[in-house]
Amino acid sequence: MDKQFTVVFRNVGQVYFPQTRVECHYSLTSDHQWSSSDWIGISEVGCSSVKQYYTYTWALVPEGYTEGAGVNCCALFQASYLPRPSALEYQFIYVNKMGKVCARSRHFTFRAPKPLEELETLKEERDEEDGEEELMLVITKAQLLQCRLEECLKKQADIQQALDLAKEETEKEKESSRKAKVEWELEREAMKEEISELRDNVRLNCEILKKVEGKHKNVKYSQEYLTFELSKLRAENDESQQRIKDLEDDIKVLNGREKEENGDMERLKDRVKKTSSQMKHDEEKRKCLQVEYEAAVVEVRGLQERLDASEHVAESLRRELRELGTRQGHTHTELHQARLQVAQLTLLLSEENLVLREERANWTLEREAYKHAAETDAKKFQELSCEVQRKEEWLQEERLEREKLEVELGRERDCNRQERGQARSDVWVFRRSECNAAAPCRCCRVMLSESCRS
Numbered sequence: 001m002d003k004q005f006t007v008v009f010r011n012v013g014q015v016y017f018p019q020t021r022v023e024c025h026y027s028l029t030s031d032h033q034w035s036s037s038d039w040i041g042i043s044e045v046g047c048s049s050v051k052q053y054y055t056y057t058w059a060l061v062p063e064g065y066t067e068g069a070g071v072n073c074c075a076l077f078q079a080s081y082l083p084r085p086s087a088l089e090y091q092f093i094y095v096n097k098m099g100k101v102c103a104r105s106r107h108f109t110f111r112a113p114k115p116l117e118e119l120e121t122l123k124e125e126r127d128e129e130d131g132e133e134e135l136m137l138v139i140t141k142a143q144l145l146q147c148r149l150e151e152c153l154k155k156q157a158d159i160q161q162a163l164d165l166a167k168e169e170t171e172k173e174k175e176s177s178r179k180a181k182v183e184w185e186l187e188r189e190a191m192k193e194e195i196s197e198l199r200d201n202v203r204l205n206c207e208i209l210k211k212v213e214g215k216h217k218n219v220k221y222s223q224e225y226l227t228f229e230l231s232k233l234r235a236e237n238d239e240s241q242q243r244i245k246d247l248e249d250d251i252k253v254l255n256g257r258e259k260e261e262n263g264d265m266e267r268l269k270d271r272v273k274k275t276s277s278q279m280k281h282d283e284e285k286r287k288c289l290q291v292e293y294e295a296a297v298v299e300v301r302g303l304q305e306r307l308d309a310s311e312h313v314a315e316s317l318r319r320e321l322r323e324l325g326t327r328q329g330h331t332h333t334e335l336h337q338a339r340l341q342v343a344q345l346t347l348l349l350s351e352e353n354l355v356l357r358e359e360r361a362n363w364t365l366e367r368e369a370y371k372h373a374a375e376t377d378a379k380k381f382q383e384l385s386c387e388v389q390r391k392e393e394w395l396q397e398e399r400l401e402r403e404k405l406e407v408e409l410g411r412e413r414d415c416n417r418q419e420r421g422q423a424r425s426d427v428w429v430f431r432r433s434e435c436n437a438a439a440p441c442r443c444c445r446v447m448l449s450e451s452c453r454s
Helices: 141-246 248-327 332-425 448-453
Strands: 007-010 022-028 039-044 053-058 071-077 089-095 101-104 108-110 119-127 132-140
Touching: 007 089, 007 101, 022 089, 022 141, 053 071, 071 141, 141 248, 141 332, 248 332
Parallel strands: none
Antiparallel strands: 007 022, 022 071, 039 053, 039 089, 089 101, 089 108, 119 132
16 A cells, blocks of 8 residues: 555455445545545556546545544445446545545455355344344344444544543643643742742741840830939939928929929839830740741641642652653553543542642732731731830930930039038128127128128
């Protein structure tokens, strides 16, 4: 047979009987361009033109045929159009719409069956009016063989069609599994990138927490320094009160200043209490962030374990697909087992697809949860930044107030020193004319500065 033919005739017999119809089985290859004008004819061997055919029929294809795909077809020649029995040799020819011969079959002849030597008897049971009757049918052996041949050909066509469908399903499943694997790989890479981003965010949050803790330590140090300053102020205040008792003229002024200083000290104490409570609140937030970080690490580990399990499942699926490819090379006698195995593999693939879809849904939910957690971390970081800024502003205000207090205390110290110097340099003048006591009384004492002024 010519290797350049794009059509192949199959199961061509050597002898056909004109009393029965003839089935012509043929296959269209992927290189053949089918047209509705293609036809199949029966012609004598050695004819010089395609027009010298005895009979012909149109070359039909099954429904759903697509151009460029291989397919098995069958054409029927009715008994009334077949040649008479003779010793001439005939062959099938496939002619396309351009009048070109695309295929030729092997040679065959038409002859009549022998009348007595090739007769067969068959028993047939029929039910008539609830009674069973047996009928004896006498047919030619050629007709019997022809019927059996037709049944075998139909079974073979059905088996071949089932095998083609199984191959197509296998190819589709391989393609779908390959696409699923590619999608899974892309999703895994995306998840890895998201995990790395989350880890970077967590690392940044830890660094920010360390900075906040350092600032908290500075606040504690400044608080201790303020406490030490307050203790100094209290000591100086006590000294000032002791000195003020000796200076009766300035008691009222100093008492008013002392009340103001006590009010300032109370405000400082309130601010120190607020600072300590804010530091406790920051410590609780830091602990919550640490717990959330540990939970995120646990979730990442679970996701990695799921990814490993999915890789094992994909590997087992590839092994099963390779086993299916090896089983397809078996003979037609194991076709039934192959179809059962294909059905089982189809079920397994559907289950694996369901599992993969569930895992994709779970990965999507986990990814959303990670995104939400990242957003909450960003919000918390902004809140911490705002709080740190507020604390810095508060510390700046405290520094300004402390500087004001230091300036006021310096002024008070200068005043106290000046008043102490004046008290030591005063000279008591006694008015002997108004007081006859041996020692001058208190009411008669007058400062030298006042006497000088008078």
